[in-house]
Amino acid sequence: xxxxxxxxxxxxxxxxxxxxxxxxxxxxxxxxVLLCDLDPQGASGFYFRIKPSKKLKDESFFKDVKRFIDxxxxxxxxxxxxxxxxxxxxxxxxxxxxxxxGRSRLKxxxxxxxxxxxxIVLDCPPNISALSENVFKAxxxxxxxxxxxxxxxxxxxxxxxFFADHRLNRRKLIAFFSMVQARKxxxxxxxxxxxxxxxxxxxxxxxxxSTDIEKMGQHRAPVATFAGSRQAGQAYGALWQEVRARL
Amino acid sequence: MAECFVLSGSVGDLPWAEAPAGGxxxxxxxxxxxxxxxxxxxxxxxxxxxxxxxxxxxxxxxLLTDAGRLAQTAARAGNFPGDLAPGPVRTAIADLPFLRSLxxxxxxxxxxxxxxxxxxxxxxxxRARLWxxxxxxxxxxxxLVALQRLRGYDAAYDQLARRLRxxxxxxxxxxxAATLFPGCPPYSAKPVVPFTADSAARSTATALIAAxxxxxxxxxxxxxxxxxxEFLHDYRVALRKVRSILSLFKGVYDPxxxxxxxxxxxxxMAPTGRLRDLDVYLLDRAFYFxxxxxxxxxxxxxxxxxxxxxxxxxxxxxxxxxxxxxxxAEMVRLQAVFADPxxxxxxxxxxxxxxxxxxxxxWKRYRKLCRIAREIGPETPDHEIHMLRINGKKxxxxxxxxxxxxxxxQMAKLIKPLKRLQDTLGRFNDYxxxxxxxxxFVETHHAADRVADLAIAQSxxxxxxxxxxxxxxERARVQSHFxxxxxxxTRETFRKLFHHEATA
Numbered sequence: 001x002x003x004x005x006x007x008x009x010x011x012x013x014x015x016x017x018x019x020x021x022x023x024x025x026x027x028x029x030x031x032x033v034l035l036c037d038l039d040p041q042g043a044s045g046f047y048f049r050i051k052p053s054k055k056l057k058d059e060s061f062f063k064d065v066k067r068f069i070d071x072x073x074x075x076x077x078x079x080x081x082x083x084x085x086x087x088x089x090x091x092x093x094x095x096x097x098x099x100x101x102g103r104s105r106l107k108x109x110x111x112x113x114x115x116x117x118x119x120i121v122l123d124c125p126p127n128i129s130a131l132s133e134n135v136f137k138a139x140x141x142x143x144x145x146x147x148x149x150x151x152x153x154x155x156x157x158x159x160x161x162f163f164a165d166h167r168l169n170r171r172k173l174i175a176f177f178s179m180v181q182a183r184k185x186x187x188x189x190x191x192x193x194x195x196x197x198x199x200x201x202x203x204x205x206x207x208x209x210s211t212d213i214e215k216m217g218q219h220r221a222p223v224a225t226f227a228g229s230r231q232a233g234q235a236y237g238a239l240w241q242e243v244r245a246r247l
Numbered sequence: 248m249a250e251c252f253v254l255s256g257s258v259g260d261l262p263w264a265e266a267p268a269g270g271x272x273x274x275x276x277x278x279x280x281x282x283x284x285x286x287x288x289x290x291x292x293x294x295x296x297x298x299x300x301x302x303x304x305x306x307x308x309x310l311l312t313d314a315g316r317l318a319q320t321a322a323r324a325g326n327f328p329g330d331l332a333p334g335p336v337r338t339a340i341a342d343l344p345f346l347r348s349l350x351x352x353x354x355x356x357x358x359x360x361x362x363x364x365x366x367x368x369x370x371x372x373x374r375a376r377l378w379x380x381x382x383x384x385x386x387x388x389x390x391l392v393a394l395q396r397l398r399g400y401d402a403a404y405d406q407l408a409r410r411l412r413x414x415x416x417x418x419x420x421x422x423x424a425a426t427l428f429p430g431c432p433p434y435s436a437k438p439v440v441p442f443t444a445d446s447a448a449r450s451t452a453t454a455l456i457a458a459x460x461x462x463x464x465x466x467x468x469x470x471x472x473x474x475x476x477e478f479l480h481d482y483r484v485a486l487r488k489v490r491s492i493l494s495l496f497k498g499v500y501d502p503x504x505x506x507x508x509x510x511x512x513x514x515x516m517a518p519t520g521r522l523r524d525l526d527v528y529l530l531d532r533a534f535y536f537x538x539x540x541x542x543x544x545x546x547x548x549x550x551x552x553x554x555x556x557x558x559x560x561x562x563x564x565x566x567x568x569x570x571x572x573x574x575x576a577e578m579v580r581l582q583a584v585f586a587d588p589x590x591x592x593x594x595x596x597x598x599x600x601x602x603x604x605x606x607x608x609x610w611k612r613y614r615k616l617c618r619i620a621r622e623i624g625p626e627t628p629d630h631e632i633h634m635l636r637i638n639g640k641k642x643x644x645x646x647x648x649x650x651x652x653x654x655x656x657q658m659a660k661l662i663k664p665l666k667r668l669q670d671t672l673g674r675f676n677d678y679x680x681x682x683x684x685x686x687x688f689v690e691t692h693h694a695a696d697r698v699a700d701l702a703i704a705q706s707x708x709x710x711x712x713x714x715x716x717x718x719x720x721e722r723a724r725v726q727s728h729f730x731x732x733x734x735x736x737t738r739e740t741f742r743k744l745f746h747h748e749a750t751a
């Protein structure tokens with residue numbers, strides 16, 4: 001079981017779209033995937049038409065593993081389940097440690113209900129906090145969307161600095177360029193510079209700025225389901241292939 | 248996480264008078280276009296018997312069980328279970344015997360329909376797929392239903408399941424094949440013949456022979472079509488059992504009649520022996536290659552090419568024979584002979600109650616087996632070991648024929664160690680027969696050139712030497728396996744079951 005966190009310390013960079021479409025691509029490749037909606041402002045559940053669970057607002061829900069499992073919802077897609085929760089920090093902390101521990105009651109309970117996931121995708125809230133620090137420790141890979149602009153470049157540098165300050169493993173970070181407008185010289189130049197500066201840290205797959213991705217809100221579905229043959233739909237498939245190769 | 252079931256008939260206009268509860272909507276995608284389907288199983292129907300339904304339609308193989316549906320590509324190298332592409336269906340039928348080929352029990356047209364329960368957000372909460380199977384022939388259409396549960400939406404699943412379960416009369420998955428394709432009766436190599444201890448010996452023998460004759464006939468088409476090698480094997484076993492009944496059930500028929508019938512069945516089997524031997528060589532190909540070092544493999548390759556070519560000729564000859572008028576007429580004649588016990592001239596034991604008759608035969612054969620076995624030592628000549636094998640086989644057949652008369656559990660306890668002994672004796676015999684048959688082969692067959700001939704001769708020489716070693720090893724095991732069989736408990740059970748005062 002691998003944990004892939006989708007994270008950005010800056011909002012509006014396409015983080016939730018990344019979590020939703022990566023999870024969908026992973027499931028379509030035959031892996032059993034659980035997408036966890038950890039971002040109170042995020043909308044992973046919304047894109048899968050799943051109503052937030054009331055049960056999970058209960059502070060102590062983690063005391064009862066069964067109640068956690070009952071909160072998981074099957075998406076409309078094979079192999080893809082969603083935990084549509086706004087977890088509290090404490091619950092999330094327990095969640096991460098138990099998902100990493102194969103012998104925990106949580107893992108056993110998941111196995112018992114035939115929900116033995118190969119990949120957990122986390123849609124994380126966009127800030128640097130104690131919570132994100134735990135995500136950085138628990139996740140196998142942290143996928144970071146970066147818009148090729150000067151401002152985003154600075155935020156990415158801040159993230160790298162945070163990793164350095166807290167002695168976190170920077171090699172877990174996988175960045176990719178998001179919302180790329182190929183005709184903008186600024187985007188092209190920034191991408192070239194960052195690729196040179198942080199060799200190996202950026203994936204070669206690029207997610208374009210696309211109305212298809214914006215339309216996810218109307219369709220309430222992953223891009224590949226309504227624009228699979230178009231550029232945006234293909235791009236997430238390629239992105240997942242690269243992330244998978246690094247897991 | 249789902250269930251599958253079969254409704255008889257077709258689910259026409261979805262008879263849900265009741266609107267879905269809890270704000271859910273039932274939507275159904277338009278029916279897909281009809282496609283051809285084939286219902287697959289092996290000849291003896293292990294899938295049907297275990298409640299599994301394997302369907303090939305389009306480019307997909309679908310396996311349905313009570314527990315749900317599995318699917319994978321239908322692309323495959325051949326029709327044996329091991330020829331399927333790796334996938335969930337192949338895994339789920341991995342228990343099938345690897346010598347049996349899959350074949351189409353029947354064909355028809357299939358229409359798929361998809362149903363879903365959606366909530367007010369258009370989120371799917373439960374799904375079902377329905378396949379209407381319309382068989383070619385006299386069968387009745389059925390609808391297969393596979394429900395799909397989505398985690399966390401149990402109420403919707405239960406609702407959809409309840410509605411679909413009530414949409415028509417149910418059929419067990421085990422009854423699907425017979426409903427769709429009533430024409431082809433199920434096959435069993437071991438027919439059940441009902442009789443009791445009071446039945447007359449002659450009528451029991453006659454019923455057993457008639458049943459095994461029918462088994463032989465059921466295998467003819469499969470031999471001709473060369474579907475798998477088990478058809479010929481079962482054909483031969485059935486005829487061999489008929490011959491055993493004729494020779495072991497002493498005195499049920501008139502001696503002259505018995506001799507004539509034995510000859511008739513011997514004539515039926517004679518043209519099948521070489522083909523079976525070749526089948527066994529070819530099936531054990533990997534085993535032979537493992538016996539010899541790589542250096543001698545080219546000779547084996549050439550040898551097996553000759554085997555394969557000879558098998559083609561033998562099969563063509565046997566198929567011609569099985570399709571011929573004289574053969575058909577002979578089988579019909581024999582079937583008529585055994586259709587009515589009254590038409591067979593009685594021998595002195597004809598009217599004995601079969602219970603006493605059976606106990607007498609088994610007891611005598613058991614004593615004979617023990618007598619031979621207890622004499623066996625390192626100096627015993629091979630033909631004595633062959634005698635032991637033949638008597639063991641006769642004992643086993645007798646116990647199988649008369650099994651309905653005795654308690655199953657105790658019989659199983661007797662047959663198990665006997666079978667172990669027989670396996671060793673069987674291998675001993677196979678190695679011995681193969682040595683002489685390979686030696687004979689090298690004298691009568693020649694490859695295209697002298698170089699190939701030489702390679703074959705070298706490999707054959709080595710093979711015969713290895714087989715001889717193996718034969719000696721098996722021989723060394725005979726005594727200990729007989730000792731296992733000859734336990735005080737086994738002796739006691741044989742005595743209790745078969746040593747009747749009346750036959751003492």
